[in-house]
Amino acid sequence: MAEIVVETRGLTKVYRDFWGRKKKTALNALDLTIEKGEIFGLLGPNGSGKTTTIKLLLGLLFPSGGDAFVFGQPAAKVEKNEKIGYLPEESYLYRFLNAEETLDFYGRLFDIPSAVREKRAAELIDTVGLSNDKKRVLREYSKGMRQRIGLAQALINDPDLVILDEPTSGLDPLGTRWMKDLILDLKKKGKTILMCSHRLDDVQDVCDRIAILYGGDLQELGQVNKLVEDQKRLEIRATGLQLNDGLKHDLAAVIEKHGGKLEAFGHPTTTLEDLFLRIVDESKARPGRRYLPPTEEAKK
Amino acid sequence: MSLFGILILDREPLAFQHLPGLIQVWLQDAGGFAAVGLLIYLAHALFSPSDQPESTKLRMPVTSWMLLMAVVSLICYAAFAAMFIGGIGKELVEVRSQAIAAEATAYVPPKLSLRAQPVTLALGGLFALLSIGHPFARDLFKLRFRRTFAIAKLSVKEAIRDRLFLVFVIFLMIFLFPVKWFLPNNKPEDEIRLTLDVTAFASTIFLLVPAVIVAAFRIPNDIKHQTIYTIVTKPVERFEIVLGRFVGYSILISIALGLMTLVGWVYLTFGTTFDPKAVEESQRSRVPLRGKIDFRARTADYSGTNVGREFEYRKYIAGSKTTTERALWMFDSIPANLGSTDRDQVPCEFTFDIFKLTKGEENRGVDVNIRVTTWQCGQRPPDNRGEPWAWTDATRQKEYDKERNDLDEKLRKREIGGPDAPPSLAFARPGPNEAWKLVDQLAEKYGFFEISSTEVYDFHPATVYLPPGLFRNARTGTPPAGEPRVTVYVKCLSPGQMLGMAQGDLYLMEGEKTFTENYFKNAVGLWCRAVILVGISVTLSTYLSGVISLLASLFLYISAYFAEHLRDVATGQSVGGGPLESFKRLLNADTPTTPIDEGATKRSIDIADRTFAWVFRRYENIVPNIDAFTWTNYLKEGFNINAEYLVLNLLILIGYLLPWALLSYYLIRNREVAA
Ligand SMILES: Nc1ncnc2c1ncn2[C@@H]1O[C@H](COP(=O)(O)OP(=O)(O)O)[C@@H](O)[C@H]1O
Ligand SMILES: [Mg+2]
Helix, strand or coil, rough: CCCEEEEEEEEEEEEEECCCEEEEEEEEEEEEHHHHHHHCEEEECCCEEEEEEHHHCCCCCCCCEEEECCCEEEECCCCHHEEEEEECCCCCCCCCEEEHHHHHHHHHHHHCCHHHHHHHHHHHHHHCCCHHHHCCCCHCCHHHHHHHHHHHHHHHCCEEEEEEECCCCCHHHHHHHHHHHHHHHHHHHHCCCEEEEHHHHHHHHHEEEEEEEECCCCEEEHHHHHHCCCCCCCCCCCHHHHHHHHHHHHHHHHHHHCCCCCCCCCEEECHHHHHHHHHHHHHHHHHCCCCCCCHHHHHC | HHHHHHHHCCCCCCCCCHHHHHHHHHHHHHHHHHHHHHHHHHHHHHHHCCCCCCHHHHHHHCCHHHHHHHHHHHHHHHHHHHHHHHHHCCCCCHHHHHHHHHHHCCCCCCCCCCHHHHHHHHHHHHHHHHHCCCHHHHHHCCHHHHHHHHHHHHHHHHHCCCCCHHHHHHHHHHHCCHHHHHHCCHHHHHHHHHHHHHHHHHHHHHHHHHHHHHHHHHHHHHHHHHCCCHHHHHHHHHHHHHHHHHHHHHHHHHHHHHHHHHHHHHHHHCCCCCCHHHHHHHHHHEEEEEEEEEEEEECCCCCCCCCCCHCCCCCECCCCCCCCEEEEEECCCCHHHCCCCCCEEEEECCCEEEECCCCCCCCCCCCEEEEECCCCCCCECCCCCCCCCCCHHHHHHHHHHHHHHHHHHHCCCCCCCCCCCCCHHHHCCCCCCCCHHHHHHHHHHEEEEEEEEEEEEECCCCCEEECCCCHHHHHHHCCCCCCCEEEEEECCCCEEEEEECHHCCCHEEEEEHHHHHHHHHHHHHHHHHHHHHHHHHHHHCCCCHHHHHHHHHHHHHHHHHHHHHHHHHHHCCCCCCCCHHHHHHHHHHCCCCCCCCCCCCHHHHHHEEEEEEEHHHHHHHHCCHHHHHHHHHHCCCCCCCHHHHHHHHHHHHHHHHHHHHHHHHHHHHHHCCCC
């Protein structure tokens, strides 16, 4: 079994006001494990508790119940941060620093010696494509540029676990493509990645496993390709032939012969998006719905 | 203004000998606060549900060491309570306030007390500190210079790039223009004083205000703008954030203050010409040797007269040719350089207050007799009215009188002393001349020197010169315990006049240092104040919002200016008693001195006033002792700021900030920065 990098046990977060009155249950008894080397996606509409989960893992928030562990250490432990890189939802960095100074500052926070720091900063600035703008202060950066420097900042310590909160938000299609490639690249280097997004195509393209959150509850958990697979239905793909009634008729006959029924016939469209929307609809219709891990029987 | 100046100079300057007492009081006070904090902490940590997440246990650790120390501390406090109720040992607080009462408004440094009560109280505090300080001390080892300094550097960069500091420094420059341009109507001899006052005021405002603003708003803004997310998710100890900010702003203060001080010094030294009188009075750095004051007369219970002036800060002696009333200054230790053969004289400077009972002559001061003796030449008051003070050794006095008369005789006949010799030793002037050499030898031989009459004016500094031989005599041998080596006796000769004096009014001049050195030392005092303010506001801002932190720190700081005056009311040392007692008098329209009827009312008022005094003293512990760091009075009056005093105040600064650091450590650790 692979090494477990992130683990939450009944992780719950209730936001309270100054007087301790309950404002909102943002996360409800989340159980999750993320293994080394995988790209894990947290999926859910706005306000479903994705960012809350990440903040709890990082110790930015304190759990109201349950516990979170990273690299086997409690989230409150500062030492675990040595191997974590974090890109916040919006890249809140010091706007009066330029790109070089920013990376130097965060490098110092990792207590990295100056020679290593300089080398890494130069490499990262190159990787995120800011070489021409490295002397400009962040105040002058566009959203996309800030996202890039934010990512560079998250990688300054060559982390084993990279946590990305909405990494593609604010990026144009090209930037999004670049970000996805970079994430896949990190996986190739053996890093574990936890990302969250409400942009489903992103998740589908890169994630190995996903968890779907809605209203603070875990709704679905599993491998992306398995989840979008429809067990009751069969998909046949073919190339090199035209779509026509004759073909449809023949196919229907073959399928009927095997006890099936031709449902649809056309160009494939099923995406993660469908699944996602279905789950959200179901949740609205049946508010108590929660994801339950498969029982032993079901596995057999 | 001048009243405060004199009051400050009157503080008995702290010296290393006070360190044990200071530490004891610190343990009592800081330890007391630590004990309260510990109680809350342990109650919170131990009585919350046992199924707490690991993370919570990490944030609020309870080590066995903490528990052990807490128990020991509790035992100490219990023992103290038992002794307090049983009246065993003595209460330090009582002793301290008595001491203050006796010295009027003078500040008395705490003395180490080995009585059971103060010692157990200090021990209780010590163990409470050891308990609550354990996680803090343990985490200190995790601090890394690179990380802390990175945050410090960031703070400096931010303040400079925000241009806030620049604006203030530019503002400050305005105050460097000659004061006389703005305030033309002042005495020429006060010119430097005024300039120093104005620049001190300006730099205080223009240094402290921006410092407190950046310090109070930075961490709350980091939280608000979420820039703190990328910091706390790095392997940064939470306390490093506080420490880094504090260090950063301290560096910033140092830079700004360094610049201001340098510019100010250049201006004072090269930029302008001051009135020579002002230069003589202020642009110097005298090193005074201060003694303890006492008042004596024929009657044993004499302790000086009150004339109802200035909160009875000064005591008065009556003037007449035959009075036996004397003001004494006693010097316990005499540094070697006073008796050095390289010097001609030791100046003795004084400023007295004259209280006229009769009109006296116009433009005429008061005649004063000054007698300086060493421990080898004891003096005693006479038994009968009208007789003079005499030597305890009558034969020795006769020998002295004879030898002196012989010398005077020879001088008069010009047998000794050369062609320019004065007609008697009384006219000998300090310098490399024969007559003064004779005075010096005589003083060394007998340990006695007297100026039969010199004229002084109301509140005007005057100087008399003493022969160094006197101090050589004082330094030989060991005086009996409790006996000072040198005593100065002041007698007022003019009938119908009273001479008022306090401890700080007369001193021996040990030497002179340079004004420049003093000027830069003075800046250290301002630096300390700024650092205190930054420390407080950074600590508060770990928990409170920016505006609230700013207001709270300013409130604490400003109330420090009133603390000393409020204390007199709180501790019942003002004439009307404590606040409730005064209030009752007010209701009954009594005068402050009519004794209140004994009985239940009196008792309950007493208890209430004592409770109030206790609460107030705790408040006073929280408030920084700003006065102790205000040294401009030394500078502008031309007195050296003692290096020992400076070092001690830096230690006090650390002692004051340490509990704040502890508080900030716990606050920032338990702050949910993303909530
Ligand atoms: N500091 C806060 N105080 C109160 N409620 C909050 C706070 N932060 C987030 N929430 C609420 O918690 C829920 C989850 O938020 P979040 O985790 O940010 O969602 P998302 O999945 O979009 O990242 C939302 O309903 C949000 O309004
Ligand atoms: Mg979010």
